[in-house]
Amino acid sequence: MHSRSYIQDHKLSYQKSLANQLVTAVIILNEELAIVYANPAAEALLNKSLYRLFNTESEVIFANTSINSSRLKQLLATGQEFTDSDIAIELNESHRFTAEVTASSVEFERTPHVLLEFKQIDQQKQISLEVFQHQQWLAARDLIKGLAHEIKNPLGGLRGAAQLLSKEVSNEQQEYTSMIIEQADRLTNLVDRLLGPNQLPQIQAQNIHGILEKVCQLVSYSNSQKVQLLRDYDPSLPAVECDQEKLQQAVLNIVNNAIQAIDETNNITLRTRIASNKTIHGKRIKLAVEISIIDNGPGIPSKIQDTLFYPMVSGRSNGTGLGLSISQTLINQHQGKLSCHSRPGHTEFTILLPLTQQPLNQVPLSQENKL
Secondary structure (H helix, E strand, C coil): CHHHHHHHHHHHHHHHHHHHCCCEEEEEEEECCEEECCCCHHHHHHHCCCHCCCEEEEHHHHHCCCCHHHHHHHHHHHCCCCEEEEEEEEECEEEEEEEEEEEEEEEEEEEEEEEEEEEEEEHHHHHHHHHHHHHHHHHHHHHHHHHHHHHHHHHHHHHHHHHHHHHHCCCCCCCHHHHHHHHHHHHHHHHHHHHHHCCCCCCCCHHHHHHHHHHHHHHHHHHHCCCCEEEECCCCCCCECCCHHHHHHHHHHHHHHHHHCCCCCCEEEEEEEEEEEEEEECEEEEEEEEEEEEEECCCCCHHHHCCCCCCCCCCCCCCCCHHHHHHHHHHHHCCCEEEEECCCCEEEEEEEEEECCCCCCCCCHHHHHHC
């Protein structure tokens, strides 16, 4: 017969071994809501060892999320578990993920602890969101094309009639016909902008940093707020098959939007990297160039983040809401993807452009173009 202490020790040994084999990330918090245990899956998810995580407060992990210390303390008091299905965890600018988190109460050494289970859902969420946004973009494009046809034809007739009428009326009355012509032209221009560019891109191998530097140059001429533009370039990037003017316009629209949303105390960073194993419109891309436009301003209102790339959607009262819609159209013409992640203090637009050829040698940019 085995002693009770032997059975208990054997049980704890199995429990620890099983926890270490779990694919699900598991973290245990003590009564002070500090980490006292993390299994290997949690270490991999958080990109930190248990040695570094030990005694870390839970607020460090759950900053800017719906899971806070008051909810966890209530869990310890009542024992009632909860699950949040869409928790965006950002440990630093280069390591963030979305997870489904289940919190429950467990007893260890006769004191209540919090058991946290993490299930990473980034890939599923990203694929479903991308498919949804692409379908919505296609539907919006078809709707706008139909509306444009119905609007532009009557506008053309209205403008022509006003021109003929202006020849028959007195000079005093020509003021009214001129106003009709002017407003008809304004509406025609608006419809053309809604339709976006209608020319196919002229694809050539381009140095992506040369395009970004041209954007910086254009912005420097019109940047009355004197917002600082920083560069964080990877000089080893290969040449990218793209239309220089269209890609420049797409980036310029995003940068101008950022400038209008921040003030001179903030800055904008243009960052380039190589990205691997990305999904673009349902297709797996082995290698892509990643362009990030990052600002540390107030962030985009959450109520418009899901519809940010729709025409006429803007966070500013005087905005037209066309810049980002046009940028998305231009990036889609390159078989690429434009996405956005925003919270107060950090807004990041990411452009992914697939690499379709072997890297080409490029002359690295000078050191003053890097941070």
